[in-house]
Amino acid sequence: MVDVSIPCTRCQRPVHLGDEFCESCGVPVGDAERDALRARLQASSSEAAEQQKHVRSARNGMAVLSGLFVLGGAVMFFLGQSTAEKALANLRGLDEGMTYPAPINGVTYTVGELRAVIEREPYQLLGVNFLLAAIMLGLFFWAKKSALPATITALAVFVTVHVGNAIADPKTLAQGVLVKVFAVIVLTRGIRAALAARALEQKLAKQRI
Numbered sequence: 001m002v003d004v005s006i007p008c009t010r011c012q013r014p015v016h017l018g019d020e021f022c023e024s025c026g027v028p029v030g031d032a033e034r035d036a037l038r039a040r041l042q043a044s045s046s047e048a049a050e051q052q053k054h055v056r057s058a059r060n061g062m063a064v065l066s067g068l069f070v071l072g073g074a075v076m077f078f079l080g081q082s083t084a085e086k087a088l089a090n091l092r093g094l095d096e097g098m099t100y101p102a103p104i105n106g107v108t109y110t111v112g113e114l115r116a117v118i119e120r121e122p123y124q125l126l127g128v129n130f131l132l133a134a135i136m137l138g139l140f141f142w143a144k145k146s147a148l149p150a151t152i153t154a155l156a157v158f159v160t161v162h163v164g165n166a167i168a169d170p171k172t173l174a175q176g177v178l179v180k181v182f183a184v185i186v187l188t189r190g191i192r193a194a195l196a197a198r199a200l201e202q203k204l205a206k207q208r209i
Ligand SMILES: [Zn+2]
Pocket: 008, 009, 010, 011, 012, 013, 022, 023, 024, 025, 026, 027
């Protein structure tokens, strides 16, 4: 059995992994002590070290996804701008107040309104992608403290975005499919490892009672 302990910061009696408070003097176990206890566990148990490796990969995956949303947003912005320029060229010479003859997605626009919608679209794409990048970066930082809920949230956000995209435009399903599969694998493995790590800590805590 692996028994991991460090001396209590106040009374120097051993504090164990899973303890909320020192059993001898009642001082709360802080984040720094918990990190030290986990590091000891990983050094003495290959099972814990393996779990930690997957948890860390998932966390790094969140940073990579954040970067990819920034990159993807920038690419979509420039592609969107060139598409918008072409669309605006078709409207050139038309009067602002005139009703555009063909409704778009069931909505009738005046030429002026349509111009505004077309001009706005690349910025909206950029904004959504930067927002997603910020969320992933936030989850990356949260994962250091709370690996399990952060990784579950990251997977949920990632899957929701891509399922939503695929419903809105089925063509997007095949885009970057390797990255998508890889991200889902890394995040899922991270969730499984974080669950296993928690179970291992609980088992160790129970064995001491
Ligand atoms: Zn103590």
